[in-house]
Amino acid sequence: xxxxxxxxxxxxxxxxxxxxxxxxxxxxxxxxxxxxxxxxxxxxxxxxxxxxxxxxxxxxxxxxxxxxxxxxxxxxxxxxxxxxxxxxxxxxxxxxxxxxxxxxxxxxxxxxxxxxxxxxxxxxxxxxxxxxxxxxxxxxxxxxxxxxxxxxxxxxxxxxxxxxxxxxxxxxxxxxxxxxxxxxxxxxxxxxxxxxxxxxxxxxxxxxxxxxxxxxxxxxxxxxxxxxxxxxxxxxxxxxxxxxxxxxxxxxxxxxxxxxxxxxxxxxxxxxxxxxxxxxxxxxxxxxxxxxxxxxxxxxxxxxxxxxxxxxxxxxxxxxxxxxxxxxxxxxxxxxxxxxxxxxxxxxxxxxxxxxxxxxxxxxxxxxxxxxxxxxxxxxxxxxxxxxxxxxxxxxxxxxxxxxxxxxxxxxxxxxxxxxxxxxxxxxxxxxxxxxxxxxx
Numbered sequence: 010x011x012x013x014x015x016x017x018x019x020x021x022x023x024x025x026x027x028x029x030x031x032x033x034x035x036x037x038x039x040x041x042x043x044x045x046x047x048x049x050x051x052x053x054x055x056x057x058x059x060x061x062x063x064x065x066x067x068x069x070x071x072x073x074x075x076x077x078x079x080x081x082x083x084x085x086x087x088x089x090x091x092x093x094x095x096x097x098x099x100x101x102x103x104x105x106x107x108x109x110x111x112x113x114x115x116x117x118x119x120x121x122x123x124x125x126x127x128x129x130x131x132x133x134x135x136x137x138x139x140x141x142x143x144x145x146x147x148x149x150x151x152x153x154x155x156x157x158x159x160x161x162x163x164x165x166x167x168x169x170x171x172x173x174x175x176x177x178x179x180x181x182x183x184x185x186x187x188x189x190x191x192x193x194x195x196x197x198x199x200x201x202x203x204x205x206x207x208x209x210x211x212x213x214x215x216x217x218x219x220x221x222x223x224x225x226x227x228x229x230x231x232x233x234x235x236x237x238x239x240x241x242x243x244x245x246x247x248x249x250x251x252x253x254x255x256x257x258x259x260x261x262x263x264x265x266x267x268x269x270x271x272x273x274x275x276x277x278x279x280x281x282x283x284x285x286x287x288x289x290x291x292x293x294x295x296x297x298x299x300x301x302x303x304x305x306x307x308x309x310x311x312x313x314x315x316x317x318x319x320x321x322x323x324x325x326x327x328x329x330x331x332x333x334x335x336x337x338x339x340x341x342x343x344x345x346x347x348x349x350x351x352x353x354x355x356x357x358x359x360x361x362x363x364x365x366x367x368x369x370x371x372x373x374x375x376x377x378x379x380x381x382x383x384x385x386x387x388x389x390x391x392x393x394x395x396x397x398x399x400x401x402x403x404x405x406x407x408x409x410x411x412x413x414x415x416x417x418x419x420x421x422x423x424x425x426x427x428x429x430x431x432x433x434x435x436x437x438x439x440x441x442x443x444x445x446x447x448x449x450x
Contacts (some may be wrong), residue, residue: 016045018054020055020392022334023079025066027319027406028124029178030106030240032071035059035077040101041084043189046157050187053078054159054438061441062187064101064128068135068406069320071443072183080187082130089190095152097192098409100130108307116305120144120226120357125311126366130188136366138374139310140355142327146367149177149360156186158209159438167192176422177429180362185433186446198248201226201309205241206299213238214331221327221356221373225311228355231334233341233348234287235294243309253303263300269315276380277314279349286347317349321389322376322404323396324366327356330373336395337375346388349379363422366402376407413449 020034035058038049049355053060058077064074065083085099086112096116098107111117122132122139129147138146153167156178166174166185178185191294210231213220221227226243254260275293279286302309325333334354341348353376360367366374377392379385385408391411393403403409403418417423428447434440437450 016207017049017078020079021211022067023063023074023267023322025068025073027067027069027317029069030071030074032074032076032079034075035068036078038078038080039084040080040082043155043163044158046080046082046085046187046189046387047161047163047276049078049080049320050157052437054161054436059440060187060438062100062130062416064131065103065126067124067127067131068443070406071441072135072406073131074443075441079360081130082187082447084191085129094195095154095192096192098129099190100128100188102129103127103134104129105307105311108305111195111443112198114195115198117198118147118193119150119196119308121147121310122311123312124314125307129191130191131406132181133191134181134188136404138355138357138367139226140228140357141226142356142371142376143220143358144359145227145358146365148365150194150361151179153192154178154188155190156181159434163183164433172212174429174433176361176363176364177426180364180405180450182364182444183430184439184448185429191217199306200245200248200250200252200303201249201306202244202245202301202303203309204299205239205240205386207237207294207297208240210236210238210247213240214334217331217373218328221330223303228353230351230353232293232337232351233338237294237297239297239351241429244304245304250303252259254304255300256440261406264297270312273316276349276382279347280382281341282381283347286349288347306320317381317382318378319385319408320376321385321392321408322353322374323393323400323401323409324372324374325396325399327371327373328401330354330356333375333395333399333401337377341388341397342392344387348368348388349380349383351362352377356386358368363426364405364420366404369421374404376404412446416447425439 017038060078061075062080083101086102089097113339120139133148224242229238355374
């Protein structure tokens with residue numbers, strides 16, 4: 010197989026989106042075809058280098074970092090084929106591209122998160138999930154996966170081929186091979202009715218079990234130093250439901266001015282003058298207005314996120330969410346911390362993917378954030394301790410301090426996953442420091 014300078018070049022410094030990870034790979038490979046991926050795998054293997062695929066770099070952990078060969082798969086995108094509600098797409102397809110690709114087919118994603126800048130392979134491999142008590146994360150929507158294994162051969166994984174690998178490969182952390190395409194199980198196109206408003210936090214927590222399951226997709230944000238939850242309740246509607254949205258200026262204010270431009274200024278002010286954070290958060294609480302729209306699924310699920318931050322997210326049994334959040338609130342108050350970014354709370358259904366944070370239990374998620382120019386160490390460590398007390402599992406693509414010994418008891422099929430890894434990558438071609446930490450050598 011021919012290696013050319015147009016596909017593999019000398020490496021250059023790399024940073025992830027959240028500026029929490031940096032690396033300097035020896036080589037950077039750019040793939041626009043499956044053959045390019047196979048060539049990059051052969052190149053790395055022949056030189057005794059590790060290889061890591063990279064998408065949008067939106068993980069906050071070092072899961073995509075390497076000092077070996079960094080493989081950019083963004084050139085492998087778009088629809089490869091479709092059959093009914095099954096759509097096969099290239100691994101480098103960005104989530105924000107999918108609505109336009111699926112619309113001519115009359116299809117949609119069943120569920121997605123509120124950020125759409127990731128590639129489909131990166132999002133599924135790290136456990137991106139969205140919210141919805143009756144809906145799973147993105148990885149649950151994968152019906153088939155094609156990956157390039159460590160020996161450079163193609164491996165198709167589906168219910169009909171290598172089916173025993175499917176619950177491992179849907180959410181594989183990049184440890185099993187290079188994903189080159191996935192087959193999505195889509196749903197008919199739909200609209201959503203969205204209601205956003207501020208409500209008393211304690212009332213939302215007291216009624217959490219009902220609120221999480223009473224609408225199709227429920228989530229809320231809580232800003233430290235305030236008493237309100239900013240709730241989002243989204244209900245699925247038929248595709249022919251009339252669209253009813255804000256005017257252009259009002260939408261710009263709500264989606265761009267307040268959460269991005271103004272918020273960036275407030276975060277910078279908080280870095281320089283932390284004492285201003287509590288009153289500014291309380292001011293923001295009062296400025297939140299009720300918003301009600303009906304729109305297509307994608308603009309309702311997603312929100313622009315242009316203010317850089319760092320994030321840790323934990324998954325716990327859904328019923329423990331109120332107690333866990335109250336402990337976080339008490340810890341912030343007790344330590345006198347000044348926290349600008351909100352805490353985000355979501356829910357998903359149980360699934361059977363072996364390394365899914367929702368494996369085997371209906372799940373609630375609590376995510377904490379800090380502005381990227383603030384040190385998250387103390388805050389994140391305290392929240393992690395709280396969440397571990399509730400049997401928490403950390404999001405694979407978000408910051409945490411867990412290792413193999415502490416993760417193994419949290420996942421009933423952990424050792425089964427490791428056995429698949431031993432089978433598909435015995436030489437650890439796809440390893441890096443992060444995978445060695447969470448999965449072992």
